[in-house]
Amino acid sequence: MEVDPVHENNFIEMEPPLSYGSLDIDLKPSFALDSNSVGNVKSFLTKNKPFPIRGERANFINIPHVVVMVGLPARGKTYMAKKLTRYLNWIGVKTRVFNVGEYRRRSTSLYTNHNFFRPDNAEAMCLRELCAMNALKDVCNWLNSGEGDVAVFDATNTTVERRRWIFNIVVRKLGFKLFYVESICNDQKIIESNIREVKLSSPDYVGVNPDEAIKDFIQRIEHYKDIYHPLDEEKEEHLSFMKIINTGEKVVVHKHEGHVQARIIYYLMNIRVMRRDIYLTSAGESQNDVLGKVGGNSSLSERGLDYAKALADYMKSQDIPRLRVWTSWMNRTVETAQFIERQKERWKCLDELDLVSYRFTRGESYEDLVARLEPVIMELERQENVLIIAHQAVLRCLLGYYLDVSSEKLPYIKVPPHTVLKLVPIAYGCEVEYIPLNVPAVDTYQERPSKYKSQTVEEPPAGVLDKESSSVESNHFQNGDTNANEETDK
Template sequence: MNRSVTIYDDLLLEAPPETERAQAVIDKYKRQYFARKTKKNEALLHSQPFESHRGGYRMIVIVAPFGDGLALRESLSVFVSLIKGENDPILDWPFLCPVTFSVMSENSKKRVSRTFFPYDTTENEAFLGQPKGQRNAAFGFQDFFPLREIKEYSSSGEFFISVYIELSSKHLFRGKNRKLIDYFWIFAKADWLKCFSIAPMNKCGYQMLLHCPKNVRGQKIRDECARLAIEDMGRYLDSKEGEVAILDATNTTRERRRLLVDYCRKMTHQPPFRVFFVESICDDPVIINSNITEVKINSPDYKGHMSEEQAKEDFLKRIENYRMQYEPLDEDLDEELSYIKVINAGKSFYVHNVNGHVQSRVVYFLMNIHLLPRSIYLSRHGESEYNRIGRLGGDSPLSENGLKYAQKLREYFENEDLSDLRIWSSQKIRAAQTASHLKDLAGHTEFWKCLDEIDAGICEGLTYEDFEARYPKQFAERDKDKYHYRYPSGESYEDLVARLEPVIMELERQSNVLVVSHQAVLRCILAYFTNKNRDDLPYLKVPLHTVIKLTPKAYSCEVEMFKFDIEAVNTYREKPGSKDDEALSVVVEWTPEAEQKK
């Protein structure tokens, strides 16, 4: 995935702090700099921090304009340095993502690229390990690009360097608010899907200016980034691993959309790739204001970089700049295109020329989400008799402690005072008993078969000790790959997430909902809303006698956990070989465990 920084030799401290696109620009890289041999001009240029991907590794790019070390005054040197970030505890270390530096020519010359392949050794800990100080030692190329050739690659005084961070699918799916990707990942098994973003700068003060149609330099940067993103997308789709790509860009003009369609049609892939556009139209001032207040000013583009008023003013100007060049999708002029128009945040839709399964799934997803504030409450049933003796599955009733929890759960929701609460419960006895204590607090209570616990097949009613003794090979296979393992005559977690697709889509449509279900089922729902990967999904912690409150937001999902002071057995089994099961917790930021409100 491409990531970028923007470096200005004379505006370095004002450069935007994060970006979505690998676009390092050294502005006003003047010819006379090369003639000077003073120490001042041999100084390093440091970018502002940026992320490898949303919620990923934080890093900076360091450029030595006149070379470094053995390449001093011979070559331009480029390096990357990992810096301390808030998500470090949940990232994989050491950092082993290949990093490609490329020179981007204004004159259509051949693109020059070099890739640094990190590898794990004790000696490289200072470069690739989790930062212990503010930042790690830098790695890259001293002899990246000959100084004598720079003028040939720049005619306007600007020299472009792209930085490409090659991420695995595990990295990609840790990003926040990637709902469409999450949907395909879990429910459509899309290991073959990636998102490519066109965002030359993380603007923060430059946003409005960059998108002004009269800004020739800004247009040039946007076009170059669009070209690179489309080329990256094309290479991915043309590879064996790539089947679906999301191009994250506005594509507000008919010309830009035509460029994209023509590019895909020219590709030699058989069958040809289909292009599907998603257009969001909003003319409701209430929704626009809510979107700006709740979404945009809290986005990574703005949050922490300017005041709310400044962010709002900047974004409104950006909207106006887009309006000046915006050409909406048209039923007649764009008759051959496939698209969906989402009007006023889902109040109505217009779907045109949908082709194929993937496009149908995108339409299904977009027509089942909303932006209204709400919370989703998840709770396992109270402790059951089978829980007490460690047996799998079954349909046993609640234990004495389980009944106490059901009563406390009622008290909790009396304090929540939700007039629009809906309750969805599994049809198993233990879940129905738990939910029955709250029936009169909800406007509607439903009992869903698809919320029943994972089917353990021939292992239903066994303890784990019995399972291992009777079926040692099956037990070992389950420990080896718990997500894909299917109980004989039963289900796997993979089967379970497919079964839960209607539940997820219905949760996206609803307001406040309490789901009373089982450990495996709630793990799948949590994996969707908290962006967990398949390896971790079967090991998420969903303890008994605990309410987990999910509050979906624009760029994250807030998770709160309320542990009730009622004794219950611990049914959690750690991942084999795991040294730190806390890394598999449901959320990164936990609220302090608290007793039920009084």
């Protein structure tokens, strides 16, 4: 999620002033602090939070973290930043992206062509530095307020001076933890694909001929190359960072610190930039569904078997290359997949939420379910086309990850029975298509209590479960801000 810039007088200040480029930034912590002691900050931040009451997520972050993206334009930095933010929020770490390019756009409409990014354009350079400072102020304010755990500072950050400036503020003055993520790409096919698929939709190029826009953007990249200094293990040996080369072909990790950075590294090592489709569907109607029984491991009903056959026919009609089929170990999911002539894998972690003991002492919660589904997410990020046949609660958690749904809304995401959900990950979000296969079924969905209905996750529009229809209909949804583009501001 991105946060709108906040330019008010309540920003954090710090002594003494630090100079960056032609501008000064003067910050001071909003809490009492001896200016000679960073330890006081760390003591303030590392006080153990109370043990969470039931229903709340445990917060395992005692010191705020700042993740700083590094790299030339069109290297997938914003793609990584947004995916990382979505993942961390999904596992319960409050995270936001602060994109310097958005600050620049809100500050000026001066951009006309690549000359705006020339290193010798003093006026534009001054403005870009100011936007970076405003963004970093907002990062510090947000973390210092206690509202967030991890802030992602999304910009090119291509110079040693810029990275040193960030380190002085974030680490030396505020005592936060800092981790750099550099994306390096030398594969021209990947770069050209990024430019065509993402950059041409940038607000900078509205109404511009695509060929002219590509030419201008390539020249913009050349300006950055003039001042670009990759992270250096010797000259910047004090920094914690990772380098991702050619979208995961090679990964270098230097001096990472702690559990949070380890999880960030593991996640970013697994993501791949590729066009693929992910299909989700709940198991066909079971005998227990017909009887109104909760839980159990019963087989499919007659209508459930009809759905299994309809699902196999639909998947065959799509002619999906290298499709893999994942099910849980429970009878109804295995039986739902039985007519599909593709390689199948059974995952124990895809088993249904323990509905009998849910919310009782030691019962499994949605938070527990998210934790056990993490290996599935990691493997999904590495896979091409996958069909997952699982259970309502499991699919809600997976949808929560791809659609960036908050944890409190997870239990109320509606997953229609006997319906295929087609997910297509795109640059900064995910498109969803609901495809009912027109086999009647018992709908076990339970709505959110009436006093919370105004906050319920939006359901598919009327007609998505139209059992009288004689043809497959589909409904499209899309999450993510399609206008949010990877930025090339320094």
